[in-house]
Amino acid sequence: MGDADHEQELGWVRRARAGDRAAFAVLVDRYWDPVRRWLAGLSGQAHAAEDLAQETFLKAWTGLPRLAAPETFRVWLFRIARNEHLALLRSPRSAAGAPPVDAPDPAPGPPERTEEREAGAALRAAVEKLPEAYRAAYLLWTHEELPYAEIARVLDVTEETARWRVCDARRRLAVAMKRYLGDERR
Numbered sequence: 001m002g003d004a005d006h007e008q009e010l011g012w013v014r015r016a017r018a019g020d021r022a023a024f025a026v027l028v029d030r031y032w033d034p035v036r037r038w039l040a041g042l043s044g045q046a047h048a049a050e051d052l053a054q055e056t057f058l059k060a061w062t063g064l065p066r067l068a069a070p071e072t073f074r075v076w077l078f079r080i081a082r083n084e085h086l087a088l089l090r091s092p093r094s095a096a097g098a099p100p101v102d103a104p105d106p107a108p109g110p111p112e113r114t115e116e117r118e119a120g121a122a123l124r125a126a127v128e129k130l131p132e133a134y135r136a137a138y139l140l141w142t143h144e145e146l147p148y149a150e151i152a153r154v155l156d157v158t159e160e161t162a163r164w165r166v167c168d169a170r171r172r173l174a175v176a177m178k179r180y181l182g183d184e185r186r
Contacts, residue, residue: 006071009027009030009073010070010071011023012024012026012027013027013064013067013070013073014070016061016064017064017065017067017070019065024061024064027060027073028057031074031077032053032057034143034144035053035056035057035077035078035081036049036050036053037049037139037143037144038078038081038139038140038143038144039052039053039056039081039084039085041127041135041139041143042085042132042135042136042139043085043088044128048088052081052084052085052088053081055084056077056080056081056084059080059084060076060077060080063080072153074146074150075150075153075154078140078144078146078150078154079153079154079156082136082154082155089132118180119177119180122176122177122179122180123173123177123180126172126173126176126177127139127173129176130169130172130173133155133165134165134166134168134169134172135169136154136155136165137151137155137162137165137166137169138165138166138169138170138173140154140155141166148162148163148166149162151166
């Protein structure tokens, strides 16, 4: 985020903290997709991610007046989302299960498209199999492009731990995706 964008966002956060619904709507527009995508990656459930994102923004709106430092809004928002995800994991709702997010399209196509779909499905499956701590860090790093310092703050770990989790997640995914990366000896 550039300096001008950052300053503009700080203005929206300050106005939203003061009760300006339009300013909060701008923040929701800006962060809805990133938060929902991250939650979908963590939960593997599109419907659950939508619900969790709604809960996240509801809690953000009600908690915004207590946000001490407006410049920490993004990290604070992702921490709320993380807490909502953890609450879902502890709830009986999580045992119900749901179809996987972004199930591959079953329609056959040219060999290259088929290979791409297979690789995409394999990557999604490999990401879902990562331990939650690694998956959370990896998705924040890849999908949301958060720096390690912010990942550490979202996950409440040290920056070194955040780096390690991303690194180890990438290593595990490289092993799982060996066939698609051209590293397999046939």
